[in-house]
Amino acid sequence: MEISVNLSTRFPHILSSPLPSSFSAVSSLPALRPSHNSATAAKTTITIVVKEQTPATALISRRNHKSNSYLSRKSAVLQVQQSSDLASSLQRFGGILKVQDLNAILRHFGEQNRWPDLSQLFNWMQQHGKTSVSSYSSYIKFLGKSLKPLKALEIYNNITDESTKTNVFICNSVLSCLVRNGKLDSGIKLFDKMKQNGLTPDAVTYNTLLTGCIKVKRGYSKALELVQELKHNGLQMDSVMYGILLAVCAANSLHEGAESYFNCMKDEGHSPNPFHYSSLLNAYSSVGNYEKADELVQEMKSSGLVPNKVILTTLLKVYVRGGLFDKSRELLAELDTLGYAEDEMPYCLLMDGLAKAGRLDEAKAVFSELQEKSVKSGKSPPLDDDLFLQDL
DNA sequence: GTAGGGTTAG
Numbered sequence: 001m002e003i004s005v006n007l008s009t010r011f012p013h014i015l016s017s018p019l020p021s022s023f024s025a026v027s028s029l030p031a032l033r034p035s036h037n038s039a040t041a042a043k044t045t046i047t048i049v050v051k052e053q054t055p056a057t058a059l060i061s062r063r064n065h066k067s068n069s070y071l072s073r074k075s076a077v078l079q080v081q082q083s084s085d086l087a088s089s090l091q092r093f094g095g096i097l098k099v100q101d102l103n104a105i106l107r108h109f110g111e112q113n114r115w116p117d118l119s120q121l122f123n124w125m126q127q128h129g130k131t132s133v134s135s136y137s138s139y140i141k142f143l144g145k146s147l148k149p150l151k152a153l154e155i156y157n158n159i160t161d162e163s164t165k166t167n168v169f170i171c172n173s174v175l176s177c178l179v180r181n182g183k184l185d186s187g188i189k190l191f192d193k194m195k196q197n198g199l200t201p202d203a204v205t206y207n208t209l210l211t212g213c214i215k216v217k218r219g220y221s222k223a224l225e226l227v228q229e230l231k232h233n234g235l236q237m238d239s240v241m242y243g244i245l246l247a248v249c250a251a252n253s254l255h256e257g258a259e260s261y262f263n264c265m266k267d268e269g270h271s272p273n274p275f276h277y278s279s280l281l282n283a284y285s286s287v288g289n290y291e292k293a294d295e296l297v298q299e300m301k302s303s304g305l306v307p308n309k310v311i312l313t314t315l316l317k318v319y320v321r322g323g324l325f326d327k328s329r330e331l332l333a334e335l336d337t338l339g340y341a342e343d344e345m346p347y348c349l350l351m352d353g354l355a356k357a358g359r360l361d362e363a364k365a366v367f368s369e370l371q372e373k374s375v376k377s378g379k380s381p382p383l384d385d386d387l388f389l390q391d392l
Numbered sequence: 393g394t395a396g397g398g399t400t401a402g
């Protein structure tokens with residue numbers, strides 16, 4: 001079938017109107033671009049060949065339409081991401097961007113640590129009603145990364161919709177933000193409120209809070225309470241959870257507890273990874289139990305894992321704590337050979353142990369060795385949990 | 393079309 005259309009009037013209208021869905025246009029639309037020279041344009045007759053739609057061509061048509069729309073949105077996403085003037089580019093492209101596109105830009109800003117752009121975009125999205133659960137969970141996560149837990153709480157507290165406020169992704173994101181910034185007590189208090197409001201916590205929720213127990217006073221007992229609660233809620237311990245618990249035990253010098261979790265984990269069929277091994281080793285270091293440490297490293301090798309820098313440094317710590325200074329020096333030499341002694345940590349471990357044992361000359365000798373090499377150092381201390389409780 | 397993970401020093 002072939003029809004002729006006389007485009008004598010109202011070009012823009014014709015061009016902006018979609019063809020009936022039962023037809024697919026074969027002609028090239030750019031040829032229809034209206035001319036400002038109305039004298040010539042008015043006489044233009046264009047032949048459009050149309051074919052009856054079959055299910056197959058209908059599918060292709062939909063795909064092309066979807067693809068074109070996707071491409072233009074994708075282009076707009078890039079324009080906004082690369083724009084030096086976010087406000088004007090949002091004004092220009094914001095209209096065609098879907099919430100998922102804006103979320104992608106939001107994540108991009110977050111991954112690039114572009115904090116001012118991140119907040120500006122989120123504000124725009126809120127003002128234009130273009131947010132979803134994902135927008136909140138991403139934005140709050142990045143507020144945590146940029147050390148702005150108060151801002152995250154403000155965003156969360158301003159959510160009025162009940163189901164959004166108890167959405168597990170958003171709740172986990174807020175709790176993670178607090179824990180990441182050293183606010184475990186505030187996090188646990190907020191967690192209780194969230195449950196009262198209807199949150200059903202999942203394994204991620206508990207792992208998030210358990211992580212906060214590692215570097216905190218009374219962390220072990222808090223962790224035990226959380227474990228009891230998650231089991232009561234029918235959730236199961238997983239490999240990650242065991243990893244966190246081992247770290248909690250190690251941080252509290254509880255080598256028996258660590259051993260017990262390690263064995264439980266294996267009994268339940270989880271294979272320990274280097275993180276599990278290093279935490280248990282670290283727990284052994286608190287009592288200088290080098291026999292068990294050596295045994296564990298052997299077991300690790302037998303399972304096919306190669307001891308890495310952290311494992312060997314932790315083993316050094318065990319030897320030092322156990323007073324095995326000759327063995328320690330041998331291991332330090334091995335670390336050096338492997339290129340694992342480029343920072344000051346292993347030297348500090350050995351010097352500290354020697355000094356505490358009153359072997360100052362030997363400690364000084366290690367210090368001289370350290371000075372001869374170009375070693376690196378540096379790490380900032382974490383933040384304190386201060387006035388957060390009163391905000392909750 | 394979103395959230396979470398554990399390791400080494402003082």
